[in-house]
Amino acid sequence: MKLSLRSHILLPFIILIIVTSIAIIGSVFFATRNNINNQAEEALHTGKRVFERLMSVRGNQLITSSEILVSDFGFKTAIASEDKNTILSALENYQQRINVDLMMIHDLDGTLVSTTDKKHPYILTKEIINKIKEDGGILTALLIKDSAYQVAILPVMAPTTIAWATVGVAIDNDFANQLKTLTNLDISFSGNTKDGDTNLEIFHISTLSTAASKNQSQFSEEMMHVTTSQKEEFLSLPITITENNEFLIHAYVFSSLTNAYAQYNPLKWQIFVITMLALILSIIGALLISKNISQPIAFFVKAAKKISDGHYNEQTSQFVQNTQEISELEESFRKMQTGISERETKILHQAYHDTLTGLPNRTQTKDYINTLIKKGHGTEFSVISINIIGFSQINDTFGFDVGDNFLKTFAERLNESTGNNSHASRLSADDFITVMTSACLDTIAKDTKHLKETLEKSINISGIDIAVSIRLGVSLYPEHGADAEQLLRRSSIALNVAESRNISLDFYQPGEEKEHLKRIRLISDLGDAIKNNDLVMYYQPKVDLHTQTITQVEALIRWIHKDLGFIPPDDFIGLAESSGMMPDLTRWVLTSVAGQAKSWRQQNIDVIVAINLSAHDIAHDGLPSFITQLLSDHQLTANDFMLEITESAVMENPHQAIQVLEQFKSLGIDLSIDDFGTGYSSLSQLKSMPVDELKIDKSFILNLESNKDDQVIVQSTIQLGHNIGLRIVAEGVETQAAWHLLEQWGCDKLQGYFISRPVPADDFTAWYPHYQVSEFCHNQKPMNVALTREAES
Amino acid sequence: MKKHELSSPQCTSTLNSSIILILLFLSSPASAWTVTVLDQDGQPAQNAVVHISGPGITSSDTDVAIMDQVNRQYSPHVLAIRKNQKVSFPNSDNVRHHVYSFSKTKPFEMKLYAGTPNNPITFETEGIVVLGCNIHDSMLGYIAVYGDGKFGVVDDAGKIVFSEPQKSVATLDIWHPNLADKTKTHYSGHLSGQNNITVTINITHPPKKTPSKKNKFGRFYK
Structure with missing residues (x-):
């Protein structure tokens, strides 16, 4: 169980005070008790001394009196008379004279001769007689029946001992009271006869009103505690008066502890009251302190709870507290509350909005779409991905400020144009999304077109009119997806498709996503394939019609995917270009081919290897130096390589392409224009390009023998090429008829299935020595091995 | 006895x-x-x-025996006499003596006197007589009487x-x-x-x- 703060503060206080109080009361109690006991013991010892002194004084008086008595000649005469009456009368006479309680005469044997107290006859024991003989007399106490006497016993000398004279005073209540008066202590006497081990008390007097219980069977001289029947407690000190074989007489002095304790009772009460007061005051104090601490804490706990629940803006009611620390804490708390509130607003806005345009971001759009979906039946809407074509050029041309303003303006326009029934957001630099709700699907196409027209109006930034060209990808709910994520993705796929097809608007088609996913997978696998050498190079020979020999091979890349099988180069090269892996791929191809070329040189297979370069390759510098290094690394010359560039690649950026081609040319590498006839190149451009060879696209060759137009084009191209000093290569030669036509028209080299399919390097190595052009032409024997391989893959 | x-x-x-x-x-x-x-x-x-x-x-001795008192002592300390023999108690000290006997053989008393008393005391009974002096407790003497x-x-x-x-x-x-x-x-x-x-x-x-x-x-x- 968790204690409250107040209890935490209160408990130690209370425990401390209670412990202290108990300690004080305890120590006072023990100290007073100790003190009382000590005082009582002291009083008892004093009492004992007084008692002894008194007994001594009485004893001396007895001795003096009895000495005078036994020395009296008349007394002696009376004793010597042996007349009992005379002796008794003499005793009574002397008893009165010296005022004693008992007088006795014994003969020398101890037999009682005469006594003043006939009720208490006593025979002197041998023990006492011997003592008197030894010491000349004895002062002792006698227990006679139920009375006790302090006595002096002396010999009666006439002049030799003729009798024993006893003079005694009673140990009685008077004596006890006299002692009590002197010592202020209670006193008691007891006399016990001895009978073996058992003592029988036959004499007892006491100044105590009630009998003190003595539960001690054995007598000891120790101090002892006794309690009366009325529960009064005494400390008692025993004093032995006499002890002999016959009896023993004790005195006990008592000091009342109960009375002494009673004197301290007021003090105890005072301490108790003071302690209770201290306890109460401390509890009040602790309560006040804990209240002063716990109240603000409770206040802050409440405030913190509000904040944690998200209520930043509620002003917590002012807490009045005069403590400096609490005030500062409260101030900090308020600042924190305000700060958190402001920051959360900001963060929330940033979380759901684009900072530049202020449009919602993808997250919010997702939420919006999901909200729409939740609305249920009858909801139809389109998710439109928008890309601004060539936005990077705007940035490059006019600078980022203009670019940003352009985007802002575009965003505003997008927001306005879509109206209340839509929701626009920005995904990245030039990618936007808008969600349009339409009454029915039929209107969507119209609305989309309308949107496109609205957005493509030129934007004026700082007096500059900038044309806007956009591309749209559309996915529809409910047809194209069940949730926001799917709809957004498919809309984006549609946009990609539009981009790849170079069209400005595309609606998502079922299955496109699968294609899209495959492309994504190939992109990721291609990187691994390059690293792991999963790609292989195939080689297709070219026949030189002038020498009737194989002088060149074209290196063609092949990718056999472990799961997807043969991947057409057109597919993955496009992916490599778009995913930025092209430089790696080209370098891999070049390195692989260089290795193969070197191997062939060593086997005296003298063929020039032609390598295809993509538009991407020639759009960037750095390749010429790489090739130079590669050639020298493999002890190859520039003549061992040939580069083929497609006409369309050159035409993408003719200026740049020509510069790079010049560099290759300066290295001494022959260049060939691939797929010639498909790329819209002008004759002037052709003229300025530093190429050595034109490779007529196979689309003109495949049906050559039957298509008159192709025949005209090919024949003209051969003549044109020859006229501007270029060699002509025909690819796609698949029949002997085509061969003969081309040979007839003066074509320089042929390439195609009629000669050989592209084959792995080892197959080419094996095939090459046995190839004879003449034989080949007559026999028309295609290269079976290569065909088989191609089919397999 | x-x-x-x-x-x-x-x-x-x-x-x-x-x-x-x-x-x-x-x-x-x-x-x-x-x-x-x-x-x-x-x-x-x-x-x-x-x-x-x-x-x-x-024993034929019939003379008066002498029990002198010298230096507050009886002299001789012990005197043996025949029955019926007389004993004289002269006081040779310069202080008086009070000679007494409580013995049953011969109780007698000679109150304070000085010098030699006129009448010696006859001891008629056999036995022992213890002599004391009432004013000098230390004085002690014996007379043994034989028949x-x-x-x-x-x-x-x-x-x-x-x-x-x-x-x-x-x-x-x-x-x-x-x-x-x-x-x-x-x-x-x-x-x-x-x-x-x-x-x-x-x-x-x-x-x-x-x-x-x-x-x-x-x-x-x-």
């Missing part, structure tokens, strides 16, 4: 455990013979009285000489003031005939120093 003595069982015993009588018969001449009385420590038992009796043994036989107080060496033939002696008694059992020591039967007879008696020596007044009774308690 005599009766009591006679009835004592010791009367018939020739040898007692506490009292040893050695009778030595020396030479044959029937002249004088000596009795030596020693105490239990072998010291001469001064003030002892030796009394013999038998047929023909008589027959021959008797005398031993000298400082504990010796006494008898001339009567030993064959005639029937009894021999010894008395001493400090005898342990306070009775006469009595022997009967024939003597050995020796010239020197030594008798040992048991006596109680009085305390050598008297306790001081303050501690007279010793310890108070117990």
